[in-house]
Amino acid sequence: MTAVGITTSGVSKRLGRTQALDGVSLEFAAGGLNGLIGPDGAGKTTLMRILAGLLRPDQGSVAFSAGGRKVPFAEVRPTMAYMPQRPSLYPDLSVAEHLEFFRDLYGLAPEVYAPRAAELLSVTRLEPFRDRRASQLSGGMYKKLGLMCCLLQSPTALLLDEPTNGVDPISRREFWDLLYRLASRRVLIVISTAYMDEAERCSKVHLLDDGRVLSSGEPAALLAAEGAAGFHELFLRRADARRP
Amino acid sequence: MKGVLLAFLRKEFAQALRDPRMRALLFIMPVVQMAVFGYAISTEIRGIRLAAFHEPGDARARHLADRFFASGWFVPVPDRGLEPFALIQSGKADAVLVAPAKGLTRASGRGEAEVQLLVEATNAAKARAVEAYARSILAAVFPQPSGGGIALDVRVLYNPAMESSVFMVPGVMGMIVTLVTIVLTSMSLAREKESGTFETIIAAPLSVGEILLGKTVPFVLLGLADCVLVLLAGSLLFDVPSRGPLWMLALASAVFVVTTVSAGTLISTISRNQQQAMLGSFIFLFPANLLSGIMFPVENMPAAVRWVAYLDPLKYFVTLVRAVMLKGGDPWVFASNVAVLAAMAVLMASLSFARFRRTLE
Incomplete structure (x- = not known):
């Protein structure tokens, strides 16, 4: 699998009156979990949408690479999967129907689809709920179905916008185990989260606050440099500093 | 391409046919409306x-x-x-x-x-x-003695009994098919926008053409199924004759359904949610029905309004259905009206294509 990389340089985006992103320069590389960490309203979703090509930056640019070579977005797009933060599955379709819909969208051959769907259903433990409609799934199951639809085409880049938001702790752990497995296959994974404890599970974190990058690097090194015990502390300190 | 179309066909049919309300809208409402309007909208006076x-x-x-x-x-x-x-x-x-x-x-x-x-x-x-x-x-x-006067020998053609149902039913058919296709198409894309599934679809590796075809072809097929249903109801309930060849009726219906589905798609590219799509549909439907010549002859309208009526796809379809079913289908009338409808379809489909955005902006 060709390793995909994304580099943003000076990306700014205004949404209405809010400056959602302000000069964001980041690098995302394959083979690890890239965490986009920040409180609500930090600009995580806006950045995700820009990476997925759903929004265009007002200023700055996004560059893509495949196997170390610079490539246009159109070349990465077909194997890029994006899971939006808000509910984006069809409430009236069942788990199996979702898989079939995305199978046909991606044009997967039956011999590719059958083993992969079976594997995903067993890993996510959604097999017993094949015929359940998305509207009747629990929060965790819903997110896992969303992830399954993304993974069906075995993407080279995976953009997950707050996939564990509102999911119970056990399901969250299962979710992360799934992601580790993918990361080891050299898939580029960008995951955003407002849960600070999840930041420590990433191989690289990018801290975002108020549309700006605070810092970016390995979680342990970052915390050591800041002299903080955890990411909660880091963000709380910042919030305090901003208070008059 | 084929796979994508198949994916949407399966999905849209599953969604449309599973919901009991949707089933009623698609298959029961047209027949009920046909029966009610066919009897009620009558210019004949009896009793x-x-x-x-x-x-x-x-x-x-x-x-x-x-x-x-x-x-x-x-x-x-x-x-x-x-x-x-x-x-x-x-x-x-x-x-x-x-x-x-x-x-x-x-x-x-x-x-x-x-x-x-x-x-x-x-x-x-x-x-x-x-x-x-x-x-x-x-x-x-009391026949008037025709000494030197002119005796008028009136012959009523195509509808000798002057039954208004024969005249109304083709019009009502057009109205129902327009309603179902416009509402269904515009609401379907708007629902995707509202429920967030639109984000999934535009992020998927699909071209704009694939997405648009996927979101319209299912409704063209459902609209055609409704045409058949309404035609059957019309001929069984009201004995409306079908004098012209069936292929003319089929082709006219097919072109018309493509036109209205394109109009519905255009409305949905302008709307952000289902309410706006519904409002847009009704802004289209009311004038389309009133200016179609179903109830009031277009020839009697003031010039300015008449020009608006010429932009109404329903007017051409009603003319077509009446010409084919009642008069047997004059080739020139058929060809010219089908051509106008096809031109409208191409225009609205191109506009939708141009307006469709693969971004959330």
Whole structure:
């Protein structure tokens, strides 16, 4: 699998009156979990949408690479999967129907689809709920179905916008185990989260606050440099500093 | 391409056919509306309550009154001892036929026959119809001597009984098909935008053409199924003849459904949610129905309004269906109207294509 990389340089985006992103320069590389960490309203979703090509930056640019070579977005797009933060599955379709819909969208051959769907259903433990409609799934199951639809085409880049938001702790752990497995296959994974404890599970974190990058690097090194015990502390300190 | 289309076909059919409300909208509402509108929207007037005043021995006047009641348009009401005018005033009769005081038999013997017809005209359309029926009966009972005058020999073509259902049903068919396809198409894309699934679809590796075809072809097929349903209901319930070839009807319906689905898609590219799509659909549907010539002839409209009517796809479809079903399908009428519809379809589809954004901006 060709390793995909994304580099943003000076990306700014205004949404209405809010400056959602302000000069964001980041690098995302394959083979690890890239965490986009920040409180609500930090600009995580806006950045995700820009990476997925759903929004265009007002200023700055996004560059893509495949196997170390610079490539246009159109070349990465077909194997890029994006899971939006808000509910984006069809409430009236069942788990199996979702898989079939995305199978046909991606044009997967039956011999590719059958083993992969079976594997995903067993890993996510959604097999017993094949015929359940998305509207009747629990929060965790819903997110896992969303992830399954993304993974069906075995993407080279995976953009997950707050996939564990509102999911119970056990399901969250299962979710992360799934992601580790993918990361080891050299898939580029960008995951955003407002849960600070999840930041420590990433191989690289990018801290975002108020549309700006605070810092970016390995979680342990970052915390050591800041002299903080955890990411909660880091963000709380910042919030305090901003208070008059 | 084929796979994507298949994916959307399966998904849209599953969604449309699973929801009981949607099933009702697709398959029950058209038949019910066909039945209701076919009977209700009628320009014919029957059951006009007529009181006839004449002397007991006046054979000619009685003969005339009998002809009125035998026509099927009039039903007799007793005079209840009231004066002719009072009968109308009190609402007990719609029309009163009054023979001359000394008897119609004697009056016509003297060559000065005159019968009076009082008509309640608070509803002008109804009154005109009553008058026209009365004239036609009078002309049949007392043929005018055609000495030097011109005798008018009227022949009513294609709809000899002047049944309004024969004329209305093709119009109602067009109305129903327009309603279902426009609402269904515009709401479907708007629902995806509202529920967030739109984000998934535009992020998927699909071209704009694939997404648009995927979101429209299922509704073209459902619209065609409705055409068949409504046509069957029309011919079974109202005996509307189908004199023209079936392929003409099929081709006209296919082109029309593509046109309305394109219009629905265009509406959905402008709307952000289902409410806006619904509003947009109705802004389109009302003028489309009123200016289509289903109820009011386009020729009678003021010039400015007539020009708007020429932009109404429903007008061309109704013209087509009437021309094919009632008149047998004149090739020129058929070709020109189909061509206009096709041009509209191409225009609206191109506009939708140009307006469709694969971004969330």
